[in-house]
Amino acid sequence: MPSRRFHGKTRSGCASCKARHVKCGEERPVCKNCIRRNTSCVYPSEGSPESNSKPERSPVAAGSVGDSFDGLDLTLMHRYSTVTSLCLLPSSGAQRVWQTEIPSTAREYPLLQHGMLALAAMDLACAAADEGEQGQMALYRARGLHHQGVALPMFRSLLLRDDHREQNVIFIFSIMLVMLAFASAQSAPTPPTLDEILDMFALFRGPRALWEMHQNGANKELIQTLFPKALPDRPDLPEAEFMNPDNPMIGIDHPDIDQSCAQAVEQIRWAWARHRNDQDDVRAMAWFPALMPQGFYEQCQEHRPIALAILNLYASILKPFHNRWWISSWDVILSSAIKNMAIAEHIRLPVLVDPSRM
Incomplete structure (x- = not known):
């Protein structure tokens, strides 16, 4: 009977590969498995106990207001505050909302925190793609998809609660989803198919439906600021x-x-x-x-x-x-x-x- 080939175990792979119990190629900053699956690629901190035992817990996975964020997220927040928030919608009123009012509201709603970080990550991913920096593009794209994935369950939860006080938060995040869908396609490893594009277009109907439902409600002023004559x-x-x-x-x-x-x-x-x-x-x-x-x-x-x-x-x-x-x-x-x-x-x-x- 042929002897079984021995495979040495490695404890230095990324958290995503460890969670899936697959061999990590350990390419940095993003391994090939995570690039192929469009998932967040986070490695244990060098020299930490976790690097020799268990995968590092993602610092932004839980979604509570008190969650800590890592150095990359600080970079993303700086990008959002200084660049991304000023380039989303053209009017000066809209720039004020994205740069000042939404971050203020995000103190209470982690949904918006993750939405802001996802937008900044996709902004940097698109910029890296334009410069041909594939490694940086993959890093930022993976982090953006991670924040979007964390935010989606929160979004669904708010929709089910149907609290009129949270209409602005729901409306803003629905717009974020549209922007993220467009931006994500520009940094994807392969271009989207026509059927995938049609699925993205369906996202536009979300903000439209919310606007029609609540245009005379709590978010009327916000809608008029973002879209002076909205749709x-x-x-x-x-x-x-x-x-x-x-x-x-x-x-x-x-x-x-x-x-x-x-x-x-x-x-x-x-x-x-x-x-x-x-x-x-x-x-x-x-x-x-x-x-x-x-x-x-x-x-x-x-x-x-x-x-x-x-x-x-x-x-x-x-x-x-x-x-x-x-x-x-x-x-x-x-x-x-x-x-x-x-x-x-x-x-x-x-x-x-x-x-x-x-």
């Missing part, structure tokens, strides 16, 4: 601006365009007009995924050519927002996902707009 059915623009002949969406016609697709085209026209009127207004890119007709959304899920061609027009709305770190290259991400899916499924997309006008 109306159509932007406050004159008809002449909407029908501007430079609008590339004018005159789109195709025999396969049904009512829901026609409504989607109109929403993209209005988004284009909104951007033309105010080039720093992120509502131009938020309207479409938040308000797209359910019938159109289902056609996209079914990979119908006409719906995908219309969805591809939305990329032209995303393109001008490269200066927003959490939107950045999403026009390329969306167009590439649609193109790759069409190639894989041998789908020919109809041409709805002269490319030279985009």
